[in-house]
Amino acid sequence: MCLGIPGELIEMATDDTDLALVSVAGVRRRVNVGLLTEDDELAVGDWVLIHVGFALAKIDEAEAQAALEMLHGLGPAYDQELADFTGSAVGREGL
Structure with a gap:
C-alpha cells in the first residue's frame, strides 16, 4: 500500500533545485517540491x-497531526510505509 505521509520541512535548497529536506517521524530525506x-x-x-x-501538497500543522494520528491507527500499513521511506535515501541527508 502506498500512502501520502506528512513531513515537516527542515531545510530548503540554497541552489536552484526543487529539493527540500523533510523530517518524517525523525527520518530525514530529500524530497522534490x-x-x-x-x-x-x-x-x-x-x-x-x-x-x-x-511533495504533493502543502498542509497546515493541524492537518498534518490529524493525518499522522490516522496513519498510526493503520498499524502494519503505516509501519511498512515508514520502513519504505526510511530505506529510500536519495543521496546525502543534507542539502
Whole structure:
C-alpha cells in the first residue's frame, strides 16, 4: 500500500533545485517540491504531504497531526510505509 505521509520541512535548497529536506517521524530525506505551485511559498517549519519522493501538497500543522494520528491507527500499513521511506535515501541527508 502506498500512502501520502506528512513531513515537516527542515531545510530548503540554497541552489536552484526543487529539493527540500523533510523530517518524517525523525527520518530525514530529500524530497522534490517542484510539483507545488508558487502560491504555496514554502518555508522551514511548513508541512507537506509526501508520496514517492514528491511533495504533493502543502498542509497546515493541524492537518498534518490529524493525518499522522490516522496513519498510526493503520498499524502494519503505516509501519511498512515508514520502513519504505526510511530505506529510500536519495543521496546525502543534507542539502
